[in-house]
Amino acid sequence: MYFDKAETYSREEIERIQVVRLRNVVERAARSRFYAESLGGIDPADIRSVDDIRRLPLTTKNDLRASYPDGLLTVPHDQFVRLHVSSGTTGNPTAVYYTQNDLNSWADLMARCMHMIGIRPGDVFQNMSGYGLFTGGLGIHYGAERLGCLTIPSGAGNTARQIKLMKDFRTTAIHIIPSYALYFAEALTKSGIDPRRDLALRVALVGAEPHTEESRRKIEDALGIKAYNSYGLSEMNGPGVAFECLEQKGMHVWEDAYLIEILDPETLEPVKEGEIGEIVMTSLLREGMPIIRYRTRDLCRFLPGECPCGRKHRRIDRILGRADDMMILKGVNIYPMQIEQVLMAMPEVGQNYLIELDNDGHIDLMRVKVEIKEEFFIEDMRALNALRERIQTALRYEILLTPKVELVEANTLPKSEGKAKRVIDLRKQF
Amino acid sequence: MYFDKAETYSREEIERIQVVRLRNVVERAARSRFYAESLGGIDPADIRSVDDIRRLPLTTKNDLRASYPDGLLTVPHDQFVRLHVSSGTTGNPTAVYYTQNDLNSWADLMARCMHMIGIRPGDVFQNMSGYGLFTGGLGIHYGAERLGCLTIPSGAGNTARQIKLMKDFRTTAIHIIPSYALYFAEALTKSGIDPRRDLALRVALVGAEPHTEESRRKIEDALGIKAYNSYGLSEMNGPGVAFECLEQKGMHVWEDAYLIEILDPETLEPVKEGEIGEIVMTSLLREGMPIIRYRTRDLCRFLPGECPCGRKHRRIDRILGRADDMMILKGVNIYPMQIEQVLMAMPEVGQNYLIELDNDGHIDLMRVKVEIKEEFFIEDMRALNALRERIQTALRYEILLTPKVELVEANTLPKSEGKAKRVIDLRKQF
CATH class of the missing domain: 3.40.50.12780 (ANL, N-terminal domain)
Known part of the structure; x- marks a missing residue:
């Protein structure tokens, strides 16, 4: 045995x-x-x-x-x-x-x-x-x-x-x-x-x-x-x-x-x-x-x-x-893989997403732009808002912070050859 | 040791x-x-x-x-x-x-x-x-x-x-x-x-x-x-x-x-x-x-x-x-490598040669066509004949048979891509 x-x-x-x-x-x-x-x-x-x-x-x-x-x-x-x-x-x-x-x-x-x-x-x-x-x-x-x-x-x-x-x-x-x-x-x-x-x-x-x-x-x-x-x-x-x-x-x-x-x-x-x-x-x-x-x-x-x-x-x-991919936001360690896993578990989410780190005054914030599959990107604002909130809640549950989630149409985020660039850090250093 | x-x-x-x-x-x-x-x-x-x-x-x-x-x-x-x-x-x-x-x-x-x-x-x-x-x-x-x-x-x-x-x-x-x-x-x-x-x-x-x-x-x-x-x-x-x-x-x-x-x-x-x-x-x-x-x-x-x-x-x-390359001529085993070694030891011999097996009536014969380098292919028939005889003697010494040797000018024998075809068997089967 x-x-x-x-x-x-x-x-x-x-x-x-x-x-x-x-x-x-x-x-x-x-x-x-x-x-x-x-x-x-x-x-x-x-x-x-x-x-x-x-x-x-x-x-x-x-x-x-x-x-x-x-x-x-x-x-x-x-x-x-x-x-x-x-x-x-x-x-x-x-x-x-x-x-x-x-x-x-x-x-x-x-x-x-x-x-x-x-x-x-x-x-x-x-x-x-x-x-x-x-x-x-x-x-x-x-x-x-x-x-x-x-x-x-x-x-x-x-x-x-x-x-x-x-x-x-x-x-x-x-x-x-x-x-x-x-x-x-x-x-x-x-x-x-x-x-x-x-x-x-x-x-x-x-x-x-x-x-x-x-x-x-x-x-x-x-x-x-x-x-x-x-x-x-x-x-x-x-x-x-x-x-x-x-x-x-x-x-x-x-x-x-x-x-x-x-x-x-x-x-x-x-x-x-x-x-x-x-x-x-x-x-x-x-x-x-x-x-x-x-x-x-x-x-x-x-x-x-x-x-x-x-x-x-x-x-x-x-x-x-x-x-090397780790991000630190408000003192919390966050890994792109955590965000990817949450997003990819949702049937409405398409192929691409983008994480932007920014600071508004002195406070760090994370913006997650998420492509939504065509069939889900309907003109029903209430349904889209509900989806946005579901994604936000799931992400908060995983990373312990509340990111700002934006839903975008399929194929609108920049595509990159080879390994995708998923994180953009726009924060100013003080 | x-x-x-x-x-x-x-x-x-x-x-x-x-x-x-x-x-x-x-x-x-x-x-x-x-x-x-x-x-x-x-x-x-x-x-x-x-x-x-x-x-x-x-x-x-x-x-x-x-x-x-x-x-x-x-x-x-x-x-x-x-x-x-x-x-x-x-x-x-x-x-x-x-x-x-x-x-x-x-x-x-x-x-x-x-x-x-x-x-x-x-x-x-x-x-x-x-x-x-x-x-x-x-x-x-x-x-x-x-x-x-x-x-x-x-x-x-x-x-x-x-x-x-x-x-x-x-x-x-x-x-x-x-x-x-x-x-x-x-x-x-x-x-x-x-x-x-x-x-x-x-x-x-x-x-x-x-x-x-x-x-x-x-x-x-x-x-x-x-x-x-x-x-x-x-x-x-x-x-x-x-x-x-x-x-x-x-x-x-x-x-x-x-x-x-x-x-x-x-x-x-x-x-x-x-x-x-x-x-x-x-x-x-x-x-x-x-x-x-x-x-x-x-x-x-x-x-x-x-x-x-x-x-x-x-x-x-x-x-x-x-x-698989072995030839049998008058009951004697001959290998192309033996002929090549004799030819390549002679400074007058060029890059290419060709072995033809033939039969004249019922008797096998071997013809060896040998390219001679340009500088040795002179109009002096006596010198060429002497060279031909030297090659013939050296070959006989190696393969125990006397082949018919023909000297030809450089680049006149057929060239083949990849592995050269050095032996052509023209013998009729009886």
Whole structure:
């Protein structure tokens, strides 16, 4: 039923092992140039509970860049067997080094994820993902082999060949990025293939790109499978940090291997239960390049309560955006994703919306311009006013402030190529 | 000095272990559908010497295709953890399955190759090769990790990034395909990088494409490194079948893992010492999908004598062509590569030549039309005749027949796009 013992740890066991491992991490990390300085002589013995992690300094992407390529290493160079490097579009890339033990524990964690969603030896696993420096490719590949699946390293692209492999070898499980999954489903239809009738597909790992619950359901419908969400980042090995169980209600963070905090990106204090904040992660098992309290910039929240699956590893929601997108209005943190979720849940709302921040005198205000679908944009002012008020109430409920809502006709807000610009800050600085 | 014990086996030890393993292979192979039939109840106990391999049937690419996808498997499906599939441009592709033990022994052999050319833990190994279904990518990747190098899975292409990785991480060893190596060296020059001054490169594994000794020297000069030739094929795992030692005088075949024969492609009898024939291979360690006496279609010859390095594993030459290119003339096997080598060694000969097979009455004859460089195509009939005779003599010495040689002016023979058509058979069948 379970892949390993750690999967069924109680909260007490998890926290006990976290304290022991955190102490080891602090001790080990101090051997690196970067942490020798930034830890400033903190004594590992001072770590007596999980909360003592707050005595340790945070680590940022800039810290990693500044110590590029090897300022975080704790063992001699000849003990490393793998290196992944981020693309580094701005400034220095970041480099992540792995010892053989790091590769082993990473593969174990990834195998645990796959086992959790019912993948077993005998399953045929097609890894439809790029390999090379992208940790999602080799990371999931090693996990699949560790688990004992028949692993087909089919790589990204070449759709016709992917389909042939899937038919010939009766592939049961795949790893695929969400945007390619929908394209792939269309290609199947065009080839006259009904996945439920002609294929043996049962389950998919989808990750690497943020995607909505709706996209997941579309992928599941189109391919006749169950799709499970994955979270990871190279600084914490890669995939295998958090993963959905069969319940599909949030991703369990493997807390025996990663210590997770969710902090207010401004105050750097823990957010209240269930509130949104920035994921901050500490790797508890990485021996060659431990990273302490890494600010991921990913926004998320813990899901409350226990998972019906019985596992005690806490669950996080889908990634809700990037910390860099956060707005502060009257001292309240607001994320565009919160507003988007409220708007998109309303059938009357169209494709586009715009958030304007302004100040009237010295008081901040938020204006939300919302496109309304043609069929709802009728000449009945009373109905429109009622809709406007419903939207306002729903937004206030979510963001705890009352924005000024304006309804506009479909296709009147400026469209942008690529990633839409949803927030305009018109506030004057005083 | 040596990676493992098998590397220094004496001939007696090699042959003793070959017999034991060959017996195991026969026993194991008989559990597959294909060999249950084709071995026809051969008793493993009948294998008493290496030469008894000749009692076993040959296996062809067509046999593999006909048993696609799983007719050669000897253990249940759930014991396999990897699958590689050839591209299969014509008809069914071929599928090669690996158990965890198969992956382990493959990685060991590949690590042995890299160790032989002086690569060690502490070396930074950049794997500049495609990953995915191509066995050269993951095969060499696993070998490098097994050996304990810092392995950078940089993948194919993206030259600017390859250069940045090479500089930032002081890469000492690379795997690169020969045609990309020369392109890459040019890119370095264009970026103002002198590999001897600015990089730490020391050694390259080059394989996957046949290339000449001259190309190797060019790669070595351009990158300031030593380049070592590699031989392998997916049916025998992938790379790691044969590899050059520091002497660079032919590739040692790892005979504890592969039993190699070189056979006349027509008679299927062993060729004489040093003669060219088709490589026929038996995998001695593969447990999940053993292949017996596989006709590779690759033409090669054993190199005579002992290697100065002291290893007793026999050496083969560079791959000299494909068996499908063989011509039979008056009962003699002739390979276009032999003629090309003779012609290209002569400074007067231009880019193009054409081999015509014809029969005059019932007697086969070969006509070789040779383009002569402009500066040598002078009006001095005596000089031209002397040249023609020199070519004829050199060819007779190589192929043991006297062809009719015709000298023609440069750019008069038909040019073909892509792979040149060098042989035209005008013989009438009787």
